[in-house]
Amino acid sequence: MTLAAETTPAARPSSRSPAIERWLQPNGLLLVGLWLFAALHFYNVWPTLGVVFRDTDDMMRLAEVRDFLAGQGWFDLHQYRLDPPSEVPMHWSRFIDLPIALLIRLFSLVLDPANATRAAMFVWPAIPFLPVLWASRTLGVRFGGGWAAFPAVYLLATLGLVVAQFVPGRIDHHNVQIMLTMLLLTVLTGPAGVKRGAIAGLIGAAMMTIGMETLPFLILGVVGLAVAWLVGGDETGETKAFGLTLAAATLVAAGATLPPSEWGRGACDALSLSYVGLAVVGGVGLAGAAAWAPAGRVGRGGLLAVVAVAAVAAFAWPEPACLKGPFGEILPEVRSAWLDGVNEVQPWPKVFAEEHVGAILALVTPMFGLIAFGWLARDGAVRRMIGFWVFGAALATALAIGLMQIRTMVYANTLAVPLVAAAIGRIGRDAEVRGRSISVAVLGGSILANCMVLQLALEQVVPASWRSEAALSNAAQGLASPVASQNAETTAAAAAAFGSACYTTTSYEGLAALPTGLVVADINLGPSILLATRHSVVAAPYHRMQRGILDAHHMLHRAPAEALPLMGARGVDYLVFCSSDKSKAAAGSLLERLEKGEAVVGLEAVAGPGPVRVYRVHRGPVLTAR
Secondary structure, rough: OOOOOOOOOOOOOOOOOOOOOOHHOOHHHHHHHHHHHHHHHOOHHHHHHEEEEEHHHHHHHHHHHHHHHHOOOOOOOOOOOOOOOOOOOOOHHHHHHHHHHHHHHHHHHOOHHHHHHHHHHHHHHOOHHHHHHHHHHHHHHHHHOOOHHHHHHHHHOOOHHHHOOOOOOOOOHHHHHHHHHHHHHHHHHOOOOOHHHHHHHHHHHHHHHHHHHHHHHHHHHHHHHHHHHHHOOOOOOOHHHHHHHHHHHHHHHHHHOHHHHHOOOOOOOOOOOOHHHHHHHHHHHHHHEEEEEEOOHHHHHHHHHHHHHHHHHHHHHOHHHHHHHHOOOOOOOHHHHOOHHHHOOOHHHHHHOHHHHHHHHHHHHHHHHHHHHHOOOHHHHHHOHHHHHHHHHHHHHHHHHHHHHHHHHHHHHHHHHHHHHHHHHHHHHHHHHHOOOOHHHHHHHHHHOOOOHHHHHHHHHOHHHHHHOOOOHHHHHHHOOOOOOOOOHHHHHHHHHHHHHHHHHHHHHHHHHOOEEEEEEEEHHHHHHHHHHOEOOOOOOOOOOHHHHHHHHHHHOHHHHHHHHHHHHHHOEEEEOOOOOOOOOOOHHHHHHOOOOOOOEEEEEOOOOOEEEEEEEEOOOOOOOO
């Protein structure tokens, strides 16, 4: 039994391929061409890059990169204007900041700073997409033969929910995490050997360094390698290579990204002593078990259990709260005030209640993938591949998590495509055996499985009340909904059509013109203010800044008579309110008063009118509502 794909008659390319085969079994050159087509489809967003944003994390990433370019140290991930005085660094990795910063420096040689930033924001998100397309094609061919190549590329390049993570301006780390997940699973279904083990170990270390969202998929890969060793031993040496490489590479990554002050601290949400312990004890333990190789599966199973317990203990020792997950250290009141209301962590049923079409589209391709997995498993040669079962388990895991937190649906959709493509490839092969047209079978299957076609069909049959302009629906449209603008003067119109003015930097010009101070605003507006101005903010949507999140929540969601003294105690200079933001104000709160346009004693309007209004906070012994 092996993790690797085997060469079977079912997986071999057809011996009677027509001329169209070079298109339905795309080579590297055609793959690059398809990638360029997908990337250049978004050329018309150029004027809005760096001005109009679809996600607060992209704004925060750009602010972090700018601080890095301005001289902030490699090991210093503090955001000094966020919840000052900031004592906790961000949980993000410099490994994402670095390529973006290098691209900005490179383009600065021939462009002004604003256009250099635009160029970097245009180019960088598309770079990880090419390896994802390659991985999808490779996996599809391994599971379904050569005719799966075209649908594996075509379906992914037109799957809006996935493509939305690789469009210009999407500079957060999610696209790189998707790439690493696909590469890991591709490697684990390839030829067995020391090389595969070492490459998988390197990818696993990179996954932990960049973020913990992909940890479940890494764990599944480790389980697959452990089962392969348990069943068949380690004759090729790949188990030892994987364990030692994972341990060593994680140690190197920790030393390369964490300041010495953080080496002894456990953290649940980022690479820390907790995850270093997990990787080192688990990796070295797995390598040691493979080297010792006790006779019999019972002995190996017992040794694996000891290694697993030791690895979990090493993980939990620095910070026991991490056993609850990456958010294990978050205070319950922070969850209630902020995290439970974050859109991307909402369960699928709640999203469906608000946006039926988008929620259904997010679920369709993963369900097709599970059906294809069951159909492909009928083949004995495929069924004997542990790597195939690891891949299926990864899809099922992504779907299960996605039903609890909608943001993981993008992984479920990405992982489903190679399985759907493999099923289409097998159908094409069977059509040839029966003397029918391969091209009709493959192209027809690809079109029927295309999510954009399914969206058009859904919009024709579902009630009008089910259709809305919710964010998930926009993401599902993907290629069909880029920002439309031709020049910098149309940025405001593009912002109105594309998203909230709250996430458009030009909306904060009035605030930027005021003397530098401390700003309180809705938590989601923090990154916009940090990027568009030199002001500091009380809070932004990042769970390590728990004090600021609670302070901002209390200042906005309590009555003015309570809120204004809190602002005075924190030294707040300005309050910013954006009427386009969909915050839910508590009854009788300061935020509700502002939403109604009512005057409040102690607040002086200094910028507006418009979607973003700025108030100066007047501090005094008595501050009451009028």
